[in-house]
Structure formats: C-alpha cells, structure tokens
Amino acid sequence: AQTVTQSQPEMSVQEAETVTLSCTYDTSESNYYLFWYKQPPSRQMILVIRQEAYKQQNATENRFSVNFQKAAKSFSLKISDSQLGDTAMYFCAFMKIYSNYQLIWGAGTKLIIKP
Amino acid sequence: GAVVSQHPSRVICKSGTSVKIECRSLDFQATTMFWYRQFPKQSLMLMATSNEGSKATYEQGVEKDKFLINHASLTLSTLTVTSAHPEDSSFYICSFTSAPAQPQHFGDGTRLSIL
Numbered sequence: 275a276q277t278v279t280q281s282q283p284e285m286s287v288q289e290a291e292t293v294t295l296s297c298t299y300d301t302s303e304s305n306y307y308l309f310w311y312k313q314p315p316s317r318q319m320i321l322v323i324r325q326e327a328y329k330q331q332n333a334t335e336n337r338f339s340v341n342f343q344k345a346a347k348s349f350s351l352k353i354s355d356s357q358l359g360d361t362a363m364y365f366c367a368f369m370k371i372y373s374n375y376q377l378i379w380g381a382g383t384k385l386i387i388k389p
Numbered sequence: 390g391a392v393v394s395q396h397p398s399r400v401i402c403k404s405g406t407s408v409k410i411e412c413r414s415l416d417f418q419a420t421t422m423f424w425y426r427q428f429p430k431q432s433l434m435l436m437a438t439s440n441e442g443s444k445a446t447y448e449q450g451v452e453k454d455k456f457l458i459n460h461a462s463l464t465l466s467t468l469t470v471t472s473a474h475p476e477d478s479s480f481y482i483c484s485f486t487s488a489p490a491q492p493q494h495f496g497d498g499t500r501l502s503i504l
Contacts, residue, residue, distance in 0.1 A: 316497070317480060317497065317498045320495075324492055365432060374421060375423075375493070376435065377423075377493060382431075382432050384430075
C-alpha cells in the first residue's frame with residue numbers, strides 16, 4: 275500500500291523568504307502522479323503543482339517548484355519569495371495510475387508566513 | 390481552472406435530521422467523484438468514490454446507510470447524512486475528476502454542525 279509522509283507539522287518564515295516543505299512517499303509503482311495542494315483558512319483545497327513520475331524535469335508554477343527525487347521517493351515543495359497569502363495548510367498527495375483516481379494524502383504541514 | 394460548486398457551505402441542525410449536501414461541476418464533465426471528511430487540523434479522509442451512474446464504493450468504516458451518495462449525472466453528486474447525530478459534525482468536501490491522471494477539483498466544503 276502507498277503511504278505519504280509529511281514530517282513537518284508546522285513551519286513559519288518571514289515574508290519574502292524561501293521555504294521548503296518536505297514530503298516522502300512509499301510505493302512499489304514505477305509510474306504515478308504527485309500533487310501539492312494548499313488549503314488556506316477558507317478551507318478550499320487548491321492545486322499548487324503536479325508532477326508526473328516519468329518526467330525527470332521538476333515541475334514549476336511561478337514561485338512554486340518541486341524537487342522530485344524518484345529514487346529517494348521524495349517530493350519537496352519550494353516556495354520562493356513567500357507572501358502572506360501563502361499562509362495555509364499544505365498537503366502532499368500521491369495518485370497511482372490505473373487506479374480509480376484516488377489520492378493518498380499526507381498529514382499536512384501548516385505554513386505560516388509572518389509579516 | 391475547473392469550478393466545483395458545493396452547497397450549503399454551512400449547516401446547523403438538530404440531532405435526527407437528515408442533511409443533503411450538493412456538489413456540482415460547473416464547466417466540465419466529471420467521470421469520478423469523491424467525498425471526503427476532514428476533522429480539525431487533520432488531513433482529508435476519503436469516505437467514498439463513485440462513477441456516474443454507478444453505486445458508490447465506500448471506504449472501510451464508512452456506513453453506507455448513513456452516508457448516502459448519489460452520483461446522478463456527470464455534473465452532480467449529492468451526499469445525504471441520514472439521521473445525523475453530533476458525532477457526524479465535521480467538514481465535508483467533494484471533489485471531481487474528469488480524466489485519468491487529472492487533478493481533482495474540489496468544492497469549497499460544507500461545515501456540518503449537529504446539535
């Protein structure tokens with residue numbers, strides 16, 4: 275069975291700093307998808323970034339980028355030039371291909387951006 | 390991005406009442422939908438998965454007679470909490486996906502409080 279581990283329950287950084295959230299996973303699959311979702315205080319789940327395991331290139335979306343290390347089964351999220359609006363819970367999620375599109379979720383990391 | 394409308398956003402009702410939560414995809418056809426429950430400061434817990442026109446597949450420990458799910462069409466799914474009790478109080482979130490390996494798109498969630 276797949277598992278997703280986020281070892282940092284809470285992090286806080288100053289505005290404009292760079293922060294990295296860690297995520298590791300366990301799977302015997304060779305092809306799969308990984309996601310980072312953000313849940314601000316409003317509770318809406320927002321997709322931040324997606325990575326296909328067969329792609330070696332790390333995904334990037336504006337200030338958000340990932341460091342995908344397939345052999346190490348690591349999928350960290352880097353937020354550059356952090357903004358107050360980045361304050362949220364961040365969840366790492368794994369999706370097995372040829373599954374019923376179910377996501378396996380990590381426990382989440384609460385990120386606080388301080389002014 | 391894809392838009393999912395979930396309502397009501399908040400429900401407060403008496404014990405023994407049945408509550409229906411509606412989830413609509415507004416701009417895409419959703420082949421698979423998911424219902425989650427989220428306890429405070431925790432990750433999402435998958436309750437059930439369903440495909441349009443098929444019966445929902447419930448996760449272990451989720452009472453299918455208490456949490457009735459109807460995936461009526463490619464754009465509409467409902468969750469009915471029957472004879473709700475205070476322990477059913479929680480945050481419920483729906484999500485849809487439209488194709489293999491596509492990200493799930495989430496509703497804004499419903500906060501259910503049973504008195």
